[in-house]
Amino acid sequence: MQRPPYLDPATGIRYETSNPTSEGWLTKQSEWLKDWRRRYFFLKGSKLFFAKGEFSAPHGMIDLSTCMTVKSAELKAG
Secondary structure, eight states: OOOOOEEOTTTOOEEOOSSOSEEEEEEEEOTTTOOEEEEEEEEETTEEEEESSTTSOOOEEEEGGGOOOOOOHHHHHO
């Protein structure tokens, strides 16, 4: 089964998400409600995409080429 592409709402750029370098389940903090949710992440190039499920359409992307640091979840959650 092939995963749908990601369409960046800010730029309108379409990113293909099939054949990722790495993929798996992680927990991330939601942007609005600040609660922790299990999401399926997949890495393709310097882009880290996340979705609700393994074959769901991705609903977010983190461009790792623009990141300077990564904070531990334990530090952020207290």
